[in-house]
Amino acid sequence: MIRVLVSDPISAEGLMELKKYPQFKVDFKLKLKPEELISLIPEYEVLLVRSETKVTKEIINGAKKLKLIGRAGTGVDNIDVNAATKAGILVMNVPGGNTIAATEHTFALLLAIARNLARGDVSTKQGKWERSKFVGSELYGKTLSLLGLGKIGKEVAVRALAFGMHVLAYDPYVSEDYAKNIGVKLVSFEEALKNADYLSLHLPSNEQTKGLINQKTIDLMKDGVRIINCARGGIINEDDLVSALTSGKVAGAALDVFAQEPISPDNPLLKLENVILTPHLGASTEEAQERVAEEIANVVVDYFEKNIVRNAVNLPSIDPELWKILEPYTVLTRKMGSFLGQIIDGGIKEISLHYYGEIAQYNLTPLTYAFLQGFLSPILDIEVNLVNASFLTRERGIKTTELKTQEKEVFANLISVSVDGAEEKISFAGTLLSDNLPRLVRIGQLSIDVLPEGWLLVLNNVDRPGIIGYVGTVLGKNGINIASMEVGRKMLGGEAVTFINVDTEVPAKVLEEIRKYPGITRVKLVKL
Numbered sequence: 001m002i003r004v005l006v007s008d009p010i011s012a013e014g015l016m017e018l019k020k021y022p023q024f025k026v027d028f029k030l031k032l033k034p035e036e037l038i039s040l041i042p043e044y045e046v047l048l049v050r051s052e053t054k055v056t057k058e059i060i061n062g063a064k065k066l067k068l069i070g071r072a073g074t075g076v077d078n079i080d081v082n083a084a085t086k087a088g089i090l091v092m093n094v095p096g097g098n099t100i101a102a103t104e105h106t107f108a109l110l111l112a113i114a115r116n117l118a119r120g121d122v123s124t125k126q127g128k129w130e131r132s133k134f135v136g137s138e139l140y141g142k143t144l145s146l147l148g149l150g151k152i153g154k155e156v157a158v159r160a161l162a163f164g165m166h167v168l169a170y171d172p173y174v175s176e177d178y179a180k181n182i183g184v185k186l187v188s189f190e191e192a193l194k195n196a197d198y199l200s201l202h203l204p205s206n207e208q209t210k211g212l213i214n215q216k217t218i219d220l221m222k223d224g225v226r227i228i229n230c231a232r233g234g235i236i237n238e239d240d241l242v243s244a245l246t247s248g249k250v251a252g253a254a255l256d257v258f259a260q261e262p263i264s265p266d267n268p269l270l271k272l273e274n275v276i277l278t279p280h281l282g283a284s285t286e287e288a289q290e291r292v293a294e295e296i297a298n299v300v301v302d303y304f305e306k307n308i309v310r311n312a313v314n315l316p317s318i319d320p321e322l323w324k325i326l327e328p329y330t331v332l333t334r335k336m337g338s339f340l341g342q343i344i345d346g347g348i349k350e351i352s353l354h355y356y357g358e359i360a361q362y363n364l365t366p367l368t369y370a371f372l373q374g375f376l377s378p379i380l381d382i383e384v385n386l387v388n389a390s391f392l393t394r395e396r397g398i399k400t401t402e403l404k405t406q407e408k409e410v411f412a413n414l415i416s417v418s419v420d421g422a423e424e425k426i427s428f429a430g431t432l433l434s435d436n437l438p439r440l441v442r443i444g445q446l447s448i449d450v451l452p453e454g455w456l457l458v459l460n461n462v463d464r465p466g467i468i469g470y471v472g473t474v475l476g477k478n479g480i481n482i483a484s485m486e487v488g489r490k491m492l493g494g495e496a497v498t499f500i501n502v503d504t505e506v507p508a509k510v511l512e513e514i515r516k517y518p519g520i521t522r523v524k525l526v527k528l
Helices: 034-043 057-061 081-086 099-115 117-125 151-162 176-182 189-195 215-219 238-247 286-306 320-343 365-376 389-395 467-477 508-515
Strands: 002-006 024-028 046-049 068-071 090-093 143-147 166-170 198-201 225-229 250-255 275-277 348-357 399-405 413-421 425-432 438-443 446-450 455-462 482-489 495-502 520-527
Touching (some): 034 057, 068 286, 081 090, 090 286, 099 117, 099 225, 166 189, 215 238, 238 250, 320 365, 446 482, 446 495, 467 508
Parallel strands (some): 143 166, 143 198, 198 225, 225 250, 250 275, 348 399
Antiparallel strands (some): 413 425
Protein backbone atom coordinates (compact mmCIF):
# COMPACT_ATOMS: atom_id res chain seq x y z
CA MET A 1 0.00 0.00 0.00
CA ILE A 2 1.31 3.43 -1.03
CA ARG A 3 -0.28 6.10 1.14
CA VAL A 4 -0.67 9.56 -0.40
CA LEU A 5 -1.32 12.65 1.74
CA VAL A 6 -2.87 15.67 0.00
CA SER A 7 -2.41 18.66 2.31
CA ASP A 8 -3.49 21.50 -0.02
CA PRO A 9 -6.61 22.01 -2.17
CA ILE A 10 -5.90 19.88 -5.26
CA SER A 11 -8.66 18.82 -7.64
CA ALA A 12 -10.03 15.44 -6.56
CA GLU A 13 -11.23 14.84 -10.14
CA GLY A 14 -7.72 15.43 -11.42
CA LEU A 15 -6.31 12.90 -8.96
CA MET A 16 -8.68 10.17 -10.16
CA GLU A 17 -5.78 8.55 -12.04
CA LEU A 18 -4.35 7.44 -8.68
CA LYS A 19 -7.61 5.75 -7.75
CA LYS A 20 -7.34 3.47 -10.78
CA TYR A 21 -4.53 1.68 -8.96
CA PRO A 22 -5.64 -0.15 -5.78
CA GLN A 23 -2.18 0.15 -4.19
CA PHE A 24 -2.60 3.94 -3.82
CA LYS A 25 -4.60 5.16 -0.83
CA VAL A 26 -5.26 8.91 -1.03
CA ASP A 27 -6.09 10.98 2.08
CA PHE A 28 -7.15 14.64 1.88
CA LYS A 29 -6.17 16.52 5.06
CA LEU A 30 -6.20 20.25 4.40
CA LYS A 31 -5.07 23.29 6.38
CA LEU A 32 -2.84 21.27 8.69
CA LYS A 33 -0.77 23.08 11.27
CA PRO A 34 2.98 22.30 11.07
CA GLU A 35 2.85 20.17 14.21
CA GLU A 36 -0.13 18.24 12.82
CA LEU A 37 1.70 17.51 9.59
CA ILE A 38 4.80 16.41 11.49
CA SER A 39 2.71 13.92 13.47
CA LEU A 40 0.99 12.54 10.33
CA ILE A 41 3.85 12.42 7.82
CA PRO A 42 5.61 9.28 9.16
CA GLU A 43 2.76 7.14 7.79
CA TYR A 44 2.96 8.35 4.18
CA GLU A 45 5.06 7.54 1.12
CA VAL A 46 3.82 10.52 -0.95
CA LEU A 47 3.00 14.13 -0.02
CA LEU A 48 1.14 16.30 -2.55
CA VAL A 49 1.03 20.07 -2.00
CA ARG A 50 0.39 23.35 -3.75
CA SER A 51 1.82 26.56 -2.30
CA GLU A 52 0.07 26.70 1.08
CA THR A 53 1.88 23.86 2.86
CA LYS A 54 5.44 24.71 3.88
CA VAL A 55 7.42 21.47 3.66
CA THR A 56 10.18 22.32 6.11
CA LYS A 57 13.29 20.47 7.21
CA GLU A 58 11.51 19.46 10.42
CA ILE A 59 8.66 17.87 8.47
CA ILE A 60 11.08 16.09 6.12
CA ASN A 61 13.20 14.78 9.00
CA GLY A 62 10.07 13.26 10.54
CA ALA A 63 9.08 11.49 7.32
CA LYS A 64 10.14 7.89 7.85
CA LYS A 65 8.55 6.42 4.69
CA LEU A 66 8.33 9.41 2.37
CA LYS A 67 9.62 8.74 -1.15
CA LEU A 68 8.13 11.62 -3.13
CA ILE A 69 6.94 15.20 -2.61
CA GLY A 70 4.76 16.38 -5.48
CA ARG A 71 4.09 20.08 -6.12
CA ALA A 72 0.88 20.59 -8.10
CA GLY A 73 2.30 23.64 -9.83
CA THR A 74 5.63 25.14 -10.81
CA GLY A 75 7.50 26.77 -7.93
CA VAL A 76 8.96 24.67 -5.13
CA ASP A 77 10.13 27.51 -2.87
CA ASN A 78 7.72 26.22 -0.19
CA ILE A 79 9.67 22.95 -0.10
CA ASP A 80 13.10 22.52 1.50
CA VAL A 81 14.58 20.78 -1.53
CA ASN A 82 18.06 20.45 0.05
CA ALA A 83 16.64 18.65 3.08
CA ALA A 84 14.55 16.42 0.82
CA THR A 85 17.57 15.58 -1.33
CA LYS A 86 19.69 14.69 1.69
CA ALA A 87 16.88 12.44 2.93
CA GLY A 88 16.64 10.76 -0.47
CA ILE A 89 13.15 12.11 -1.16
CA LEU A 90 12.29 12.95 -4.76
CA VAL A 91 10.74 16.38 -5.36
CA MET A 92 8.61 16.69 -8.50
CA ASN A 93 6.51 19.48 -9.95
CA VAL A 94 4.31 20.06 -13.01
CA PRO A 95 5.78 23.18 -14.58
CA GLY A 96 3.53 23.28 -17.65
CA GLY A 97 0.17 22.66 -16.04
CA ASN A 98 -0.68 26.25 -15.14
CA THR A 99 1.22 28.01 -17.94
CA ILE A 100 -1.84 29.31 -19.76
CA ALA A 101 -3.64 30.31 -16.55
CA ALA A 102 -0.62 32.28 -15.28
CA THR A 103 -0.07 33.81 -18.72
CA GLU A 104 -3.63 35.01 -19.02
CA HIS A 105 -3.62 36.40 -15.47
CA THR A 106 -0.42 38.29 -16.22
CA PHE A 107 -1.96 39.79 -19.32
CA ALA A 108 -5.20 40.59 -17.51
CA LEU A 109 -3.20 42.59 -14.95
CA LEU A 110 -1.20 44.24 -17.73
CA LEU A 111 -4.40 45.46 -19.36
CA ALA A 112 -5.94 46.41 -16.02
CA ILE A 113 -3.12 48.78 -15.05
CA ALA A 114 -2.91 50.17 -18.58
CA ARG A 115 -6.60 51.15 -18.55
CA ASN A 116 -7.22 51.77 -14.82
CA LEU A 117 -9.90 49.09 -14.79
CA ALA A 118 -9.96 48.40 -11.05
CA ARG A 119 -10.20 52.06 -10.03
CA GLY A 120 -12.77 52.77 -12.75
CA ASP A 121 -14.89 49.86 -11.55
CA VAL A 122 -14.87 51.04 -7.93
CA SER A 123 -15.63 54.63 -8.92
CA THR A 124 -18.55 53.68 -11.15
CA LYS A 125 -20.07 51.42 -8.49
CA GLN A 126 -19.93 54.40 -6.14
CA GLY A 127 -22.27 56.25 -8.52
CA LYS A 128 -19.58 58.44 -10.07
CA TRP A 129 -18.78 59.06 -13.75
CA GLU A 130 -15.09 60.08 -13.75
CA ARG A 131 -14.06 59.48 -17.35
CA SER A 132 -11.32 62.10 -17.36
CA LYS A 133 -9.80 60.78 -14.14
CA PHE A 134 -9.09 57.33 -15.56
CA VAL A 135 -7.52 58.06 -18.92
CA GLY A 136 -5.45 54.99 -19.79
CA SER A 137 -2.46 54.11 -21.90
CA GLU A 138 -2.51 51.97 -25.06
CA LEU A 139 -0.31 48.91 -25.29
CA TYR A 140 0.23 49.33 -29.02
CA GLY A 141 3.74 50.54 -29.78
CA LYS A 142 4.85 50.33 -26.15
CA THR A 143 7.82 48.27 -24.92
CA LEU A 144 7.25 45.28 -22.68
CA SER A 145 10.37 44.01 -20.92
CA LEU A 146 10.26 40.48 -19.58
CA LEU A 147 12.61 39.32 -16.86
CA GLY A 148 12.62 35.61 -17.61
CA LEU A 149 11.68 33.95 -20.91
CA GLY A 150 10.58 30.52 -19.74
CA LYS A 151 7.26 28.90 -20.58
CA ILE A 152 5.09 31.65 -19.09
CA GLY A 153 7.35 34.48 -20.22
CA LYS A 154 7.24 33.09 -23.76
CA GLU A 155 3.45 32.92 -23.80
CA VAL A 156 3.15 36.47 -22.44
CA ALA A 157 5.51 37.61 -25.21
CA VAL A 158 3.36 35.98 -27.89
CA ARG A 159 0.26 37.81 -26.64
CA ALA A 160 2.07 41.12 -26.29
CA LEU A 161 3.32 40.88 -29.87
CA ALA A 162 -0.26 40.29 -31.01
CA PHE A 163 -1.14 43.60 -29.33
CA GLY A 164 1.55 45.36 -31.35
CA MET A 165 4.01 45.77 -28.48
CA HIS A 166 7.80 45.69 -28.76
CA VAL A 167 9.09 42.90 -26.53
CA LEU A 168 12.50 42.77 -24.89
CA ALA A 169 13.67 40.00 -22.58
CA TYR A 170 16.46 39.37 -20.15
CA ASP A 171 17.19 35.70 -19.57
CA PRO A 172 20.80 34.43 -19.43
CA TYR A 173 19.63 30.84 -19.84
CA VAL A 174 18.07 31.05 -23.30
CA SER A 175 19.73 31.50 -26.67
CA GLU A 176 19.32 34.40 -29.07
CA ASP A 177 17.87 32.02 -31.66
CA TYR A 178 15.20 30.87 -29.19
CA ALA A 179 14.18 34.48 -28.49
CA LYS A 180 14.37 35.46 -32.16
CA ASN A 181 12.04 32.63 -33.16
CA ILE A 182 9.45 34.02 -30.75
CA GLY A 183 9.94 37.56 -32.03
CA VAL A 184 11.68 38.80 -28.88
CA LYS A 185 14.96 40.70 -28.61
CA LEU A 186 17.34 39.47 -25.89
CA VAL A 187 18.99 42.31 -23.98
CA SER A 188 21.00 42.84 -20.80
CA PHE A 189 19.32 43.24 -17.44
CA GLU A 190 20.02 46.99 -17.43
CA GLU A 191 18.70 47.44 -20.98
CA ALA A 192 15.50 45.61 -20.09
CA LEU A 193 14.90 47.97 -17.17
CA LYS A 194 15.85 51.20 -18.96
CA ASN A 195 13.64 50.60 -22.02
CA ALA A 196 10.52 49.20 -20.35
CA ASP A 197 7.17 50.93 -20.50
CA TYR A 198 5.84 47.77 -18.85
CA LEU A 199 7.98 45.35 -16.85
CA SER A 200 6.72 41.82 -16.21
CA LEU A 201 8.54 39.40 -13.90
CA HIS A 202 8.86 35.69 -14.66
CA LEU A 203 11.67 34.62 -12.35
CA PRO A 204 12.09 31.92 -9.70
CA SER A 205 12.51 32.81 -6.06
CA ASN A 206 16.10 32.28 -4.93
CA GLU A 207 19.03 34.13 -3.37
CA GLN A 208 19.89 35.78 -6.69
CA THR A 209 16.39 37.14 -7.33
CA LYS A 210 15.40 38.12 -3.79
CA GLY A 211 14.79 41.88 -3.71
CA LEU A 212 15.95 42.19 -7.32
CA ILE A 213 13.50 45.03 -7.96
CA ASN A 214 14.55 47.66 -5.43
CA GLN A 215 15.25 51.37 -5.21
CA LYS A 216 18.50 51.04 -7.16
CA THR A 217 17.01 49.05 -10.04
CA ILE A 218 13.82 51.14 -10.10
CA ASP A 219 15.98 54.24 -10.54
CA LEU A 220 17.21 52.75 -13.84
CA MET A 221 13.67 52.59 -15.21
CA LYS A 222 11.71 55.20 -17.14
CA ASP A 223 9.49 57.58 -15.23
CA GLY A 224 5.95 56.24 -15.39
CA VAL A 225 6.90 52.57 -15.85
CA ARG A 226 4.29 49.97 -14.88
CA ILE A 227 5.30 46.70 -13.15
CA ILE A 228 3.51 43.35 -13.13
CA ASN A 229 4.48 40.39 -10.93
CA CYS A 230 2.69 37.05 -11.19
CA ALA A 231 5.86 35.05 -10.51
CA ARG A 232 7.02 34.88 -6.90
CA GLY A 233 6.80 37.10 -3.87
CA GLY A 234 10.05 38.55 -2.56
CA ILE A 235 11.47 39.43 -5.97
CA ILE A 236 10.26 42.98 -5.39
CA ASN A 237 11.31 44.98 -2.35
CA GLU A 238 7.81 46.11 -1.42
CA ASP A 239 8.91 49.11 0.67
CA ASP A 240 10.92 50.47 -2.25
CA LEU A 241 8.00 49.84 -4.62
CA VAL A 242 5.64 51.76 -2.31
CA SER A 243 8.03 54.72 -2.37
CA ALA A 244 8.23 54.62 -6.17
CA LEU A 245 4.45 54.34 -6.54
CA THR A 246 3.95 57.24 -4.14
CA SER A 247 6.46 59.49 -5.93
CA GLY A 248 5.08 58.65 -9.38
CA LYS A 249 8.35 57.10 -10.59
CA VAL A 250 6.29 53.93 -11.06
CA ALA A 251 2.90 54.86 -12.53
CA GLY A 252 1.23 51.63 -11.54
CA ALA A 253 1.82 48.08 -10.39
CA ALA A 254 -0.19 44.87 -10.48
CA LEU A 255 0.85 42.17 -8.04
CA ASP A 256 -0.44 38.65 -7.59
CA VAL A 257 2.31 37.49 -5.22
CA PHE A 258 3.81 38.97 -2.08
CA ALA A 259 6.72 38.58 0.31
CA GLN A 260 4.24 37.51 2.98
CA GLU A 261 1.14 35.54 2.05
CA PRO A 262 -1.62 36.11 2.96
CA ILE A 263 -0.73 39.77 2.67
CA SER A 264 -0.44 41.54 6.03
CA PRO A 265 -3.35 43.91 6.83
CA ASP A 266 -0.87 46.69 7.55
CA ASN A 267 0.99 46.35 4.25
CA PRO A 268 1.17 49.92 2.81
CA LEU A 269 0.43 48.56 -0.69
CA LEU A 270 -3.19 48.16 0.42
CA LYS A 271 -3.57 51.92 0.82
CA LEU A 272 -2.38 52.90 -2.67
CA GLU A 273 -4.79 53.61 -5.53
CA ASN A 274 -2.31 52.98 -8.34
CA VAL A 275 -1.71 49.34 -7.53
CA ILE A 276 -3.87 46.28 -8.26
CA LEU A 277 -3.55 43.37 -5.84
CA THR A 278 -4.88 39.83 -6.33
CA PRO A 279 -4.54 36.91 -3.87
CA HIS A 280 -2.14 34.62 -5.78
CA LEU A 281 -4.65 33.78 -8.50
CA GLY A 282 -2.14 33.06 -11.28
CA ALA A 283 -2.93 29.35 -11.45
CA SER A 284 -6.49 29.63 -10.19
CA THR A 285 -8.61 28.56 -13.12
CA GLU A 286 -10.82 25.48 -13.16
CA GLU A 287 -8.92 24.14 -16.15
CA ALA A 288 -5.48 24.71 -14.62
CA GLN A 289 -6.40 23.16 -11.29
CA GLU A 290 -7.68 20.00 -12.91
CA ARG A 291 -4.75 19.92 -15.33
CA VAL A 292 -2.04 20.17 -12.66
CA ALA A 293 -3.83 17.56 -10.54
CA GLU A 294 -3.96 15.16 -13.50
CA GLU A 295 -0.31 15.78 -14.30
CA ILE A 296 0.94 15.29 -10.74
CA ALA A 297 -1.13 12.10 -10.49
CA ASN A 298 0.48 10.80 -13.69
CA VAL A 299 3.93 11.75 -12.39
CA VAL A 300 3.31 9.70 -9.22
CA VAL A 301 1.98 6.71 -11.19
CA ASP A 302 4.91 6.80 -13.63
CA TYR A 303 7.40 6.79 -10.76
CA PHE A 304 5.91 3.99 -8.67
CA GLU A 305 4.46 1.85 -11.48
CA LYS A 306 6.86 2.37 -14.37
CA ASN A 307 10.08 3.52 -12.63
CA ILE A 308 10.03 6.65 -14.82
CA VAL A 309 11.17 9.98 -13.38
CA ARG A 310 9.48 13.07 -14.85
CA ASN A 311 9.66 16.73 -13.81
CA ALA A 312 12.06 16.02 -10.97
CA VAL A 313 13.60 19.03 -9.27
CA ASN A 314 16.43 17.14 -7.58
CA LEU A 315 17.06 14.38 -10.13
CA PRO A 316 17.45 14.54 -13.92
CA SER A 317 14.23 13.66 -15.72
CA ILE A 318 14.47 11.04 -18.46
CA ASP A 319 12.31 10.53 -21.50
CA PRO A 320 10.55 7.11 -21.26
CA GLU A 321 12.04 5.96 -24.58
CA LEU A 322 15.54 6.93 -23.44
CA TRP A 323 14.95 5.19 -20.11
CA LYS A 324 14.44 1.90 -21.98
CA ILE A 325 18.01 2.28 -23.25
CA LEU A 326 19.59 3.49 -20.02
CA GLU A 327 17.83 1.39 -17.38
CA PRO A 328 19.94 -1.78 -17.96
CA TYR A 329 23.06 0.38 -17.64
CA THR A 330 21.89 1.74 -14.27
CA VAL A 331 21.80 -1.88 -13.09
CA LEU A 332 25.38 -2.30 -14.32
CA THR A 333 26.71 0.93 -12.80
CA ARG A 334 24.94 0.28 -9.48
CA LYS A 335 26.65 -3.12 -9.30
CA MET A 336 29.99 -1.59 -10.26
CA GLY A 337 29.63 0.99 -7.51
CA SER A 338 28.75 -1.68 -4.98
CA PHE A 339 31.77 -3.70 -6.11
CA LEU A 340 34.03 -0.70 -5.51
CA GLY A 341 32.54 0.03 -2.08
CA GLN A 342 33.25 -3.51 -0.93
CA ILE A 343 36.76 -4.08 -2.28
CA ILE A 344 38.57 -0.79 -1.65
CA ASP A 345 40.52 -0.19 1.54
CA GLY A 346 40.76 3.29 3.05
CA GLY A 347 39.15 6.55 1.99
CA ILE A 348 38.50 7.79 -1.52
CA LYS A 349 39.52 11.16 -2.91
CA GLU A 350 38.09 11.03 -6.42
CA ILE A 351 35.99 8.80 -8.65
CA SER A 352 36.12 9.18 -12.43
CA LEU A 353 33.60 7.48 -14.70
CA HIS A 354 34.38 7.37 -18.42
CA TYR A 355 31.59 6.34 -20.80
CA TYR A 356 32.58 5.03 -24.23
CA GLY A 357 30.48 4.28 -27.30
CA GLU A 358 26.93 4.98 -28.40
CA ILE A 359 25.56 5.68 -24.92
CA ALA A 360 27.96 8.63 -24.61
CA GLN A 361 25.57 10.74 -26.72
CA TYR A 362 22.97 10.76 -23.91
CA ASN A 363 22.65 12.50 -20.55
CA LEU A 364 24.23 9.82 -18.34
CA THR A 365 23.86 11.53 -14.97
CA PRO A 366 21.38 8.83 -13.82
CA LEU A 367 24.03 6.18 -14.50
CA THR A 368 26.59 8.10 -12.46
CA TYR A 369 24.08 8.53 -9.62
CA ALA A 370 23.32 4.79 -9.75
CA PHE A 371 27.06 4.07 -9.44
CA LEU A 372 27.32 6.35 -6.40
CA GLN A 373 24.22 4.73 -4.89
CA GLY A 374 25.81 1.31 -5.26
CA PHE A 375 29.11 2.57 -3.87
CA LEU A 376 27.68 4.21 -0.75
CA SER A 377 25.01 1.66 0.15
CA PRO A 378 27.40 -0.97 1.61
CA ILE A 379 29.28 1.57 3.72
CA LEU A 380 26.51 3.84 5.09
CA ASP A 381 23.80 2.99 7.61
CA ILE A 382 21.20 5.21 5.91
CA GLU A 383 19.13 4.59 2.80
CA VAL A 384 20.97 5.72 -0.31
CA ASN A 385 19.10 6.23 -3.59
CA LEU A 386 19.43 8.12 -6.86
CA VAL A 387 18.19 11.30 -5.21
CA ASN A 388 20.71 11.65 -2.39
CA ALA A 389 23.67 9.65 -3.74
CA SER A 390 25.46 12.63 -5.30
CA PHE A 391 24.76 14.85 -2.27
CA LEU A 392 26.10 12.26 0.17
CA THR A 393 29.21 11.73 -1.97
CA ARG A 394 29.99 15.46 -2.04
CA GLU A 395 29.29 15.69 1.69
CA ARG A 396 32.10 13.20 2.24
CA GLY A 397 34.53 15.27 0.19
CA ILE A 398 34.69 12.82 -2.72
CA LYS A 399 35.03 14.43 -6.14
CA THR A 400 33.14 12.77 -8.99
CA THR A 401 34.08 13.28 -12.63
CA GLU A 402 32.02 12.16 -15.62
CA LEU A 403 33.67 11.86 -19.05
CA LYS A 404 32.09 10.77 -22.35
CA THR A 405 33.68 9.55 -25.59
CA GLN A 406 31.42 8.43 -28.44
CA GLU A 407 34.21 6.46 -30.08
CA LYS A 408 34.03 2.77 -29.27
CA GLU A 409 36.74 1.08 -27.23
CA VAL A 410 36.86 -2.75 -27.19
CA PHE A 411 33.08 -3.03 -26.70
CA ALA A 412 30.21 -1.16 -28.35
CA ASN A 413 29.56 0.50 -25.00
CA LEU A 414 31.96 0.49 -22.08
CA ILE A 415 31.97 2.11 -18.64
CA SER A 416 35.41 2.57 -17.15
CA VAL A 417 35.97 3.59 -13.53
CA SER A 418 39.16 5.05 -12.05
CA VAL A 419 39.42 5.59 -8.31
CA ASP A 420 42.01 7.64 -6.46
CA GLY A 421 42.01 6.27 -2.91
CA ALA A 422 43.92 7.20 0.20
CA GLU A 423 45.69 3.82 0.27
CA GLU A 424 45.36 2.51 -3.30
CA LYS A 425 44.27 3.33 -6.82
CA ILE A 426 41.79 1.05 -8.54
CA SER A 427 40.48 0.91 -12.08
CA PHE A 428 37.97 -1.48 -13.60
CA ALA A 429 35.43 -1.55 -16.40
CA GLY A 430 32.06 -3.08 -17.20
CA THR A 431 29.66 -3.48 -20.07
CA LEU A 432 26.41 -5.11 -21.13
CA LEU A 433 26.56 -8.11 -23.39
CA SER A 434 23.91 -8.87 -26.01
CA ASP A 435 21.66 -10.46 -23.39
CA ASN A 436 21.70 -7.16 -21.44
CA LEU A 437 23.40 -8.95 -18.57
CA PRO A 438 26.10 -6.89 -16.84
CA ARG A 439 29.71 -8.02 -16.96
CA LEU A 440 32.95 -6.83 -15.39
CA VAL A 441 35.43 -7.00 -18.27
CA ARG A 442 38.58 -5.42 -16.91
CA ILE A 443 40.33 -4.83 -13.61
CA GLY A 444 43.51 -2.78 -13.76
CA GLN A 445 45.12 -3.87 -17.02
CA LEU A 446 43.75 -7.41 -16.79
CA SER A 447 40.96 -8.65 -19.04
CA ILE A 448 38.20 -10.61 -17.27
CA ASP A 449 34.65 -11.81 -17.86
CA VAL A 450 32.84 -11.79 -14.53
CA LEU A 451 29.11 -11.87 -13.82
CA PRO A 452 28.55 -9.36 -10.97
CA GLU A 453 25.79 -11.29 -9.29
CA GLY A 454 25.29 -12.84 -5.86
CA TRP A 455 28.30 -13.72 -3.70
CA LEU A 456 31.66 -13.04 -5.34
CA LEU A 457 35.02 -14.03 -3.85
CA VAL A 458 37.83 -11.76 -5.09
CA LEU A 459 41.46 -12.84 -4.62
CA ASN A 460 44.71 -11.03 -5.36
CA ASN A 461 47.25 -13.77 -5.83
CA VAL A 462 50.40 -14.92 -7.56
CA ASP A 463 49.71 -16.91 -10.71
CA ARG A 464 51.17 -20.28 -9.81
CA PRO A 465 49.97 -23.88 -9.60
CA GLY A 466 48.17 -25.04 -6.47
CA ILE A 467 46.45 -21.83 -5.38
CA ILE A 468 43.16 -22.38 -7.19
CA GLY A 469 43.13 -26.01 -6.12
CA TYR A 470 43.67 -25.02 -2.49
CA VAL A 471 40.87 -22.44 -2.55
CA GLY A 472 38.51 -24.97 -4.16
CA THR A 473 39.37 -27.54 -1.52
CA VAL A 474 38.77 -25.12 1.36
CA LEU A 475 35.42 -24.05 -0.07
CA GLY A 476 34.40 -27.63 -0.78
CA LYS A 477 35.13 -28.94 2.69
CA ASN A 478 33.02 -26.11 4.11
CA GLY A 479 30.05 -26.94 1.88
CA ILE A 480 30.38 -23.85 -0.34
CA ASN A 481 29.58 -24.51 -4.00
CA ILE A 482 31.47 -22.73 -6.79
CA ALA A 483 29.21 -21.47 -9.58
CA SER A 484 31.93 -20.08 -11.84
CA MET A 485 35.50 -18.83 -11.78
CA GLU A 486 37.56 -16.33 -13.77
CA VAL A 487 41.27 -15.53 -13.57
CA GLY A 488 42.79 -12.34 -14.93
CA ARG A 489 46.53 -12.36 -15.46
CA LYS A 490 49.14 -10.58 -17.54
CA MET A 491 51.85 -13.20 -17.63
CA LEU A 492 52.59 -16.66 -16.33
CA GLY A 493 53.78 -16.48 -12.75
CA GLY A 494 52.90 -12.82 -12.35
CA GLU A 495 50.21 -11.05 -10.42
CA ALA A 496 46.65 -12.27 -10.93
CA VAL A 497 43.13 -11.50 -9.80
CA THR A 498 40.75 -14.41 -9.30
CA PHE A 499 36.97 -14.06 -9.20
CA ILE A 500 34.92 -16.94 -7.85
CA ASN A 501 31.11 -16.82 -7.94
CA VAL A 502 29.82 -18.90 -5.02
CA ASP A 503 26.26 -19.91 -4.18
CA THR A 504 26.34 -18.97 -0.49
CA GLU A 505 28.06 -16.57 1.85
CA VAL A 506 31.61 -17.49 2.83
CA PRO A 507 32.08 -17.33 6.65
CA ALA A 508 34.84 -15.16 8.08
CA LYS A 509 36.80 -18.16 9.38
CA VAL A 510 36.88 -19.65 5.88
CA LEU A 511 38.08 -16.36 4.41
CA GLU A 512 40.84 -16.28 7.03
CA GLU A 513 41.87 -19.83 6.14
CA ILE A 514 42.15 -18.86 2.47
CA ARG A 515 44.00 -15.66 3.31
CA LYS A 516 46.78 -17.54 5.11
CA TYR A 517 47.84 -19.52 2.06
CA PRO A 518 51.22 -18.42 0.60
CA GLY A 519 50.79 -16.46 -2.61
CA ILE A 520 47.38 -15.04 -1.74
CA THR A 521 47.83 -11.36 -0.86
CA ARG A 522 44.21 -10.24 -0.40
CA VAL A 523 40.77 -11.81 -0.05
CA LYS A 524 37.47 -9.94 -0.32
CA LEU A 525 33.92 -11.24 -0.23
CA VAL A 526 31.50 -9.10 -2.23
CA LYS A 527 27.69 -9.30 -2.30
CA LEU A 528 26.14 -7.97 -5.52
